Amino acid sequence: MPVRRYDSAVVDVAPLGxxxxxxxxxxxxxxxxxxxxxxxxxxxxxxxxxxxxGIPTKELIELYRIWGENEWGIIATGNIDIEFDMLDLVGDGIITPECPFSGPRFEAFQEMAKVSKANGSLIVAQVTHPGRQLAARIRKDTISASAIQHPPKNGAEYARPREATKEDIARVIDGFAHAAEYLDKAGFDGIQLHGAHGYLIAQFLSELSNQRTDEYGGSISSRLRLVSEIAREVKRRVRPDFIVGIKVNSVEFQEKGIKPAEARIMCETFQELEFDYVELSGGNHEEIGYGSKKETTLKREAYFLEFVRDIVPHLSRTKKFLTGGFRTTAAMVDALAILDGIGIARPAAQEPRLARDILSGKVTSAIRPVDGIVNDVMLSANTAGSQMAQIVRGQEPFDLSDEKAVESYKADLGTHFQKFAAANGSLEFHGFPELSSPNITSHPYGVPY
Structure with missing residues (x-):
């Protein structure tokens, strides 16, 4: 069966290059x-x-080598956590203030940067602290802007947070800054502070999770204090040509979050702090925001473009990227009227060669998954994780437009969830579903379906 792709109007893709x-x-x-x-x-x-x-393995390094050879302008890593026991997910990269600028961990990050950049891409590390989104199975307690526990979601229980003390905040600032210095010395081109998706920085930015009465709570200027202090300390420790970016959220720009009227102050602050770019995205563990069924969203393609229109007028020197929903070259080129770059995540797991293939004119859009995948966050996140695992095993990622392949994967996902439940919270069990069908594990990488 031929691969199905999204329909795209014919456009000149030169602006994307x-x-x-x-x-x-x-x-x-x-x-x-x-x-x-x-x-x-x-x-x-x-x-x-x-x-x-949290040390990059040969498999993780291989994944970035493959992205690095496929014409991505910038490659952003998955989460790199700043504590060994306060991490987003098992299997993340980790750099804590105790990690020295030498040894096996440092050498692995050096190799990861080297292979990513071998063909001219820039590599930027996404550095994060989960705050109250820490899974209780990893650790029972955590810190947040305020002592407001995250409600259970999709069967997951979250650690109980306490309001971060000044000592906790100093540790967080040092953690982000040390990671930046570490990555700079390892050859990375920059870092991105993860201030989106409900993680710790977002918890300070949003009134929903920040009810502090000290200098870190209250007005938007005060809620930005943590970001400001992190950014200044990062800048103090890295070379002048090291990129510092930030990811921020659309879901937080709602009632009890960051209000649209506050966007100007936030953006002015980002430029004063000399952030090279802002990546605009959406969602958190409570309300992901992806896959909206609004007709205007489906036509618009990029999930959060309405949110972006409120923000970009206030960003002139700081560049703007948007991640979430781009699938056709027509939509990508059109979005460059207000954006500086196009963020692509899950399609890059399905097609590591997508940027190269678009720029060469080989394709005009991404592969179109069968109905039901895009709007199912749990399913789509797991498919991307399994596809990345296929890539490093030398397999072509299975075709999400093939209904039989997807049905086989759903069966594997069900088995995976059963094993997870049987593990009863054991941290030995982690990862994405293993694929059982020879039809989707025997296709060599680099040979399209």
Missing amino acids: QPLKFEFSGKVAKNRFYKASMAEDLASWSVENFEER
């Missing part, structure tokens, strides 16, 4: 494609030995 210079660092991306962050679960893991957690 234009270089992009960042004003503050001076770094230049070779094109406008931004491979956005995804959870890979390919770093090392040990239940007992914290020092053996």
Whole structure:
């Protein structure tokens, strides 16, 4: 069966191939494609030995080598956490303030940067702290802007947070800054502060989760204080040409979140802090925001473009990227009227060669998954994780437009969830579903369906 793709109007894709210079660092991306962050679960893991957690493995490095050879202007990593036991997911990369600028961990990050950049891409690390989104199975307690526990979601229980003390905040600032310095020395081109998707920085930014009465709570200027202090300390420790970006959320720009009227203050602050770029995305663990069925959203294609229109007028020197929903070259080129770059995540797991194939004229859109995948966040996130695992095993990612392949995968996902339940919270069990059908595991990487 032929691969199904989204229909796209015929457009000149030359704008997508234009270089992009960042004003503050001076770094230049070779094109406008931004491979956005995804959870890979390919770093090392040990239940007992914290020092053996979060080191890039040969599989993770291979994944970035493949993206690096496929014409992505910027490659953003999955989450790199700043604590060994406060992490987004088992299998994340980890850099804590105790990690030295030498040794096996440092050398692995060096190799990861080297292979990503071998063909001219820039590599930017997404650095994060989960705050109240820490899974209770990893650790029972955590910190947040305020002591407001995250409600259970999809069967997951979250750690109980306490309001972060000044000492906790100092540790967080040091964690982000040390990670930035570490990655700079390892050869990365920059970092992105994860201020979206309900993680710790977003918890400070949003009134929904920040009810503090000290200098870190209240007005938007006060809620931005943590971001400001992190950014200044990062800038103090890294070279002038090191990119510093930030990801922010659309869901937080709602009632009890960051109000649209506050967007101007936030954007002015980002430029004063000399953020090279802002990646605009959406959703958190409570309300993901992806896959909206609004007719205007479906026509618009990029899920959060309405949100972006409120923000971009206030960003002139800081570049703007948007991640979420781009699938056709027509929509990508059209969006460059208000954006500087196009963020693509899950299609880059299905098609690591997508940026190259679009720029060469080989394709005009991404593969179109069968109905029901895009709007099912759990299913689509797991398919991307399994596809990335296929890539590093030398397999072509299974075709999400093939109904038989998807049905086979759903059966594997069901088996995976059963094993997860049987593990009863054990941290030994992690990862994405293993594929059982020879039809989707025997296709060599690089040979399209």
